[in-house]
Amino acid sequence: MPPIMDFDKKDDEFPAKLTGQVVICSIIAAFGGLMFGYDIGISGGVTSMDDFLEKFFPKVYVRKHRAKEDNYCKYDNQMLQLFTSSLYLAAIVCCFFASKCCKRFGRKITIQLASLFFFIGVILNAAAMNLPMLIIGRLCLGAGVGFGNQAVPLFISEIAPAKYRGGLNILFQMLITIGILCANIVNYVTSKMHPHGWRFSLGGAAVPAIFLGLGSFLIVETPTSLIERGQKEQGKQALRKIRGVYDVEKEYQEILQATELAQQIKKPFRNLMNKSSRPQLICGTILQIFQQFTGINVIMFYAPVLFQTMGFGGKASLLSAIVTGMVNVVSTIVAILGVDKFGRRVLLIEAAVQMLVAQCVTGGILAVHLKATNVIPKNYAYFVVVLICIFVSGFAWSWGPLGWLIPSEIFPLETRTAGFFFAVSMNMICTFIIAQAFLTMLCHMRSGIFFFFAVCIVIMGSFAYLFLPETKGIPIDEMNERAWKKHWFWKRYFDDDSAP
Numbered sequence: 001m002p003p004i005m006d007f008d009k010k011d012d013e014f015p016a017k018l019t020g021q022v023v024i025c026s027i028i029a030a031f032g033g034l035m036f037g038y039d040i041g042i043s044g045g046v047t048s049m050d051d052f053l054e055k056f057f058p059k060v061y062v063r064k065h066r067a068k069e070d071n072y073c074k075y076d077n078q079m080l081q082l083f084t085s086s087l088y089l090a091a092i093v094c095c096f097f098a099s100k101c102c103k104r105f106g107r108k109i110t111i112q113l114a115s116l117f118f119f120i121g122v123i124l125n126a127a128a129m130n131l132p133m134l135i136i137g138r139l140c141l142g143a144g145v146g147f148g149n150q151a152v153p154l155f156i157s158e159i160a161p162a163k164y165r166g167g168l169n170i171l172f173q174m175l176i177t178i179g180i181l182c183a184n185i186v187n188y189v190t191s192k193m194h195p196h197g198w199r200f201s202l203g204g205a206a207v208p209a210i211f212l213g214l215g216s217f218l219i220v221e222t223p224t225s226l227i228e229r230g231q232k233e234q235g236k237q238a239l240r241k242i243r244g245v246y247d248v249e250k251e252y253q254e255i256l257q258a259t260e261l262a263q264q265i266k267k268p269f270r271n272l273m274n275k276s277s278r279p280q281l282i283c284g285t286i287l288q289i290f291q292q293f294t295g296i297n298v299i300m301f302y303a304p305v306l307f308q309t310m311g312f313g314g315k316a317s318l319l320s321a322i323v324t325g326m327v328n329v330v331s332t333i334v335a336i337l338g339v340d341k342f343g344r345r346v347l348l349i350e351a352a353v354q355m356l357v358a359q360c361v362t363g364g365i366l367a368v369h370l371k372a373t374n375v376i377p378k379n380y381a382y383f384v385v386v387l388i389c390i391f392v393s394g395f396a397w398s399w400g401p402l403g404w405l406i407p408s409e410i411f412p413l414e415t416r417t418a419g420f421f422f423a424v425s426m427n428m429i430c431t432f433i434i435a436q437a438f439l440t441m442l443c444h445m446r447s448g449i450f451f452f453f454a455v456c457i458v459i460m461g462s463f464a465y466l467f468l469p470e471t472k473g474i475p476i477d478e479m480n481e482r483a484w485k486k487h488w489f490w491k492r493y494f495d496d497d498s499a500p
């Protein structure tokens with residue numbers, strides 16, 4: 001049995017206050033999350049709107065209104081899924097360039113580029129006259145997501161004092177959930193505005209894009225990034241400013257040391273393949289894969305469609321999506337408050353059990369009650385909404401935020417941007433797979449899809465229990481010494497640091 005590690009004894013050693021500067025910069029940067037969340041939430045509602053379907057997906061529109069159509073299959077259409085998933089295709093490609101940009105030009109400029117892409121994407125989407133224009137708009141939004149998701153979590157982890165890193169980093173996920181909720185509410189309102197309600201839904205993304213764009217001129221560059229790019233004095237000044245204390249020598253020296261080590265590594269991507277980088281690489285990427293294979297995006301993208309599949313009317317479906325969206329936001333607050341207190345592992349393991357139960361019971365109810373072309377009895381349908389809320393809350397205080405936090409804090413500086421790139425792109429790849437495949441999977445696997453995700457949850461819960469070290473309270477540049485080299489399994493990877 002692996003020991004559950006406790007790092008409480010040695011807490012943050014560097015003198016630091018939680019300054020207004022850190023809080024404000026973190027909130028502004030986290031607007032990248034708001035943008036991402038809005039894009040996630042908006043597609044499900046829009047694809048269930050008749051005006052939108054009639055204009056861009058007439059075949060789905062006809063099938064939706066054919067009375068005898070199999071409930072599980074009426075939305076099964078590759079182009080419709082491409083509308084949702086194309087964003088992730090672009091994000092996968094762009095987060096590679098974003099990781100280079102982050103390293104060479106800094107975190108701040110990468111965030112500025114993200115907002116620019118977002119802006120172009122919003123305009124194309126809101127003004128879309130045909131399917132190609134719609135998809136190109138989604139691709140631009142995806143580029144924004146790639147740049148934003150690469151830079152924001154790193155940015156926050158680097159400016160936050162170790163003691164508050166978890167909570168501050170989760171602001172990113174928090175704003176993702178707020179973005180999803182805003183999108184759900186906007187969809188509910190615009191679904192009544194015929195025939196152009198969907199344009200307002202898609203155009204609404206301009207609000208977070210403008211906030212992020214303007215705000216990004218106010219944020220500081222991270223001391224690590226400045227020092228990494230040779231601007232040592234500016235780095236020290238920035239450190240003083242964000243820490244709110246004059247004596248930052250100890251932390252400065254630590255960053256300097258980490259940077260010097262990092263600069264000897266000419267090929268960070270190749271270095272990631274070294275034996276001593278494998279534990280972080282495996283855990284960082286696997287966490288993101290698991291995050292998606294909880295099945296969360298089945299709910300986030302397709303909740304309105306899913307609720308219609310269960311026999312809810314259009315309005316009731318959009319309303320239920322708002323309820324799950326609210327649960328998502330509120331439960332993320334639990335993560336912010338709990339992550340630096342209870343640690344990462346406890347949240348991940350508890351939530352895996354909670355999500356497992358919810359998935360199995362939901363699958364069971366649908367298997368028994370929802371036969372093709374049937375609707376499930378109203379009281380069961382409400383119970384399924386409650387189960388979905390239980391599932392979403394578990395995800396929101398664990399795998400959701402920690403899927404970003406842990407990969408952003410476990411890599412040493414020399415492989416940080418490259419390693420984080422693998423984690424982010426894995427998230428995008430898996431999100432793409434789920435977005436592209438879900439409606440087809442629903443059509444073929446029917447209620448069995450919930451059991452498929454249940455099996456994934458058993459695997460990921462076991463992984464967290466056995467293989468994930470606790471990283472709570474450990475300064476970001478001391479992770480190897482204090483987390484990995486002490487872990488019962490991963491320590492063997494550090495026996496000989498030079499081994500390839």
Ligand SMILES: OC[C@H]1O[C@](O)(CO)[C@@H](O)[C@@H]1O
Pocket residue numbers: 040173176177180291296297300328400401403431
């Ligand atoms: O809150 C749910 C959302 O969070 C994410 O997992 C990102 O962390 C998204 O993929 C999902 O839609």
